[in-house]
Amino acid sequence: MARHLVTSALPYINGIKHLGNMVGSMLPADVYSRYLRQRGHDVLYICATDEHGTPAELAAQEAGLPVDQFCTQAHDAQRAVYDGFELAFDYFGRSSSQQNMEITQHFARKLNENGFIEERAIRQVYSPADGRFLPDRYVEGTCPHCGYDKARGDQCENCTRVLDPTDLIGPRSAISGSTELEVRETKHLFLLQSKLQHEVEEWIDAVSAEWPQLSSSIARKWLTEGLHDRAITRDLDWGVPVPADTWPELAAEGKVFYVWFDAPIEYIGATKEWADVAPDGESRDWKSWWYEADDDVRYTQFMAKDNVPFHTVMFPATELGLREPWKKVDFVKGFNWLTYYGGKFSTSQKRGVFTDAALEVLPGDYWRYFLIASAPESDDSSFTWEHFTATVNKDLADTLGNFVNRVLSFSRKRFGDEVPAGHAAGEAEAKLGEEIARLLAEYEEQMEALQFRKAAAALRALWSAGNSYLEEKAPWLEIKTDPDAAALTLRTAMNLIHLYAIVSEPLIPASAAAMRGAFALAGDTATWVTSEQVKALDIVPAGTAFTVPPVLFLKITEEDLESYRARFGGAGNA
């Protein structure tokens, strides 16, 4: 048994997430955590909403709510959707928590003591009409390089050049449109990442050998471009305050830490939140997961490629600068993009399928399976309703669901409500056992390697093997000449259903519970199966009472498909 710490990139608070966010961070983390728990490991899966920053303030303004109230509501709304997706977080916290504030302030003080923070005066755009300093991306204007007239103050989307807001020609506020902008001098804290470049490089060399290429190549690219000192504070009302004991002047001016500084620290903050809400009698030692935990805890992070630099380079730089033994990541699982018909999912343009709407259409398991089976691992992958429909109908309805229903209904009709006995297992069952054991080993190997598409393919192959066995034995024919032969086939198939219930749980937990619940098996607490059990296929003995669960997966019809296309926009919308 090992201790596994798992985190997924924090979903930002400003709205309900889309399917891209789901498959690029939380869902694979949940699948992996469930798998590890089933294999008997001690797992802590932590996530939280990322609540600070200007977009949260603006979203609150739009909703007509104070920002803290807005965040509470938005957190609860996201949480409800994640419950619908059966994301089994050990804790789902909030980056605006007291715990995160304390740890963030502690980190800043330590970095300061160690000479990695410096106060610098910078010139920043202030908008009197908005009554605030404008973060770079909220200043718009014409790009001095290519003339694009909607360039943002941090970058020109058209020519991709990195910009400073003061580079823009004819700058205006992206919030109010006001062009009466002033440049004011204001003091901020800078994290001297340039001083940590060498240490980060050494750390990456030591740790990244087994990372997916996507993660390590992004990290290397950032290091090659060089780590720059970055401002880690902002003039905002909403954020972790700069501690007054260390920076009285900045604290008095109301400066807060910039969201990219406090967000990754919330992985630790949320772990403390988890410990602080321990029920009576349960002790939760948050620090043992994070402090002096290098030899004892394996830490895996999940995120899509835009978040990789923060997790592989910038947050490790922060941690290295602390000169305290905080746990650093061991494995960074990075994802490419899920696209919607080849185009971008967009929260701001409400383009694509959002997680709340997805659950209105079909239950979580349908989405979980589809998203994992087509996860954007080696490349971007495209969501289309046509692909989704084909996958659900073929794999879930025809291959798995139909098998379960057919076997249980037929057996009940012919042999009643208990698993029938029949002949002893013969050659076909021995061959099946070998095949299942081989496929299960493949599934385990892909899960351990965090190769989610391949793991889903191995699971699908396990389901298919059951169908092939059933077709070959054809109990509906056997019953006519040798009922004991049909009974053996059905008993073996029912053992497959029970095995599917166990091994499919990481991907489709609700359906797995329904399959397992079909059998009244005393003391059925097994979380995984040994290869001996697989080969014998006899965990469910003759005489076990069973019920036929409702149809596990409904097929998506042509009319359903039409209605989804009409509701969400299909190819024509791309």
Ligand SMILES: Nc1ncnc2c1ncn2[C@@H]1O[C@H](COP(=O)(O)OP(=O)(O)OP(=O)(O)O)[C@@H](O)[C@H]1O
């Ligand atoms: N299309 C996508 N495919 C895969 N992962 C994505 C996609 N879009 C965002 N992510 C990931 O989702 C996680 C949560 O992202 P976050 O809430 O910060 O939204 P975001 O990155 O601003 O995305 P968007 O603006 O599209 O909502 C991050 O790990 C991010 O990398």
Ligand SMILES: [Zn+2]
């Ligand atoms: Zn440009």
